[in-house]
Amino acid sequence: DDVLRLEGIEKVYNKGAVSQVRVLRGADLSLARGEAVAMIAPSGAGKSTLLHIAGLLDTADAGRVLLGGQDMTALSDRRRTAARRARIGFVYQFHHLLPEFTALENIILPQLADGVRRGPAAKRARMLLETVGIAHRADHRPSAMSGGEQQRTALCRALANAPDLLLADEPTGNLDPETSDTVFAALMRLVRETGLSALIATHNLELAARMDRTLRLSQGRVE
Numbered sequence: 512d513d514v515l516r517l518e519g520i521e522k523v524y525n526k527g528a529v530s531q532v533r534v535l536r537g538a539d540l541s542l543a544r545g546e547a548v549a550m551i552a553p554s555g556a557g558k559s560t561l562l563h564i565a566g567l568l569d570t571a572d573a574g575r576v577l578l579g580g581q582d583m584t585a586l587s588d589r590r591r592t593a594a595r596r597a598r599i600g601f602v603y604q605f606h607h608l609l610p611e612f613t614a615l616e617n618i619i620l621p622q623l624a625d626g627v628r629r630g631p632a633a634k635r636a637r638m639l640l641e642t643v644g645i646a647h648r649a650d651h652r653p654s655a656m657s658g659g660e661q662q663r664t665a666l667c668r669a670l671a672n673a674p675d676l677l678l679a680d681e682p683t684g685n686l687d688p689e690t691s692d693t694v695f696a697a698l699m700r701l702v703r704e705t706g707l708s709a710l711i712a713t714h715n716l717e718l719a720a721r722m723d724r725t726l727r728l729s730q731g732r733v734e
């Protein structure tokens with residue numbers, strides 16, 4: 512089964528008002544296990560909206576979201592939240608790490624919230640930091656790390672609870688080209704080593720070319 516499937520997703524903001532906008536108009540996509548897929552779209556095309564709907568943070572006006580073949584559309588809010596926490600990791604343009612905690616703690620905390628004990632949580636956090644090449648930054652707070660190190664920490668945090676789907680909204684959008692490259696390489700390493708599937712919105716065509724596939728979001732549909 513596909514890790515993620517979107518079928519006929521429609522989304523309208525400000526319905527009925529003069530400011531109404533139809534952002535998604537029957538968007539379909541599917542993501543197989545272990546696949547890294549780029550989503551390219553101009554600003555305002557609806558990337559964030561699509562990622563929020565795929566990530567169960569927002570609901571569509573029509574269409575279905577399936578995770579691992581299971582239809583999420585009909586679930587209660589509580590079950591959708593549970594599914595999101597168990598199966599999906601998010602990365603954004605800005606890292607949103609907790610400033611008062613170290614890199615390691617930032618990756619441990621979501622696991623504790625999920626009922627994992629501290630020992631195993633710390634072990635996984637170290638393994639993730641190692642995979643992205645910043646094990647030596649484990650005890651640093653975000654403010655003591657470079658932008659690329661912060662973003663790699665955010666990637667690790669997104670994968671703390673071992674989701675099978677990563678949704679990334681311009682994860683390198685705030686970084687210089689060289690740092691983008693490092694963060695992207697770390698992301699691809701996580702994908703390849705963990706069997707993760709990733710849907711990555713980016714403006715960077717060079718990075719997109721290094722993924723398995725590129726989708727374009729245009730006129731509210733995925734091409």
Ligand code: ADP
Pocket residue numbers: 524525532534552553554555556557558559560561
């Ligand atoms: P992108 O991520 O591709 O830049 P978004 O999904 O953020 O696009 O937004 C797509 C369009 O929908 C934009 O015109 C944006 O202004 C509008 N939009 C996004 N979120 C909302 C919202 N909560 N309420 C009203 N309009 C919104």
Ligand code: ADP
Pocket residue numbers: 559604680
């Ligand atoms: P990004 O730059 O990461 O795509 P945005 O600035 O588009 O983020 O959106 C940030 C948040 O604000 C999102 O949750 C989005 O739904 C909301 N948003 C975006 N555009 C509008 C809008 N025109 N009206 C209300 N909310 C919006």
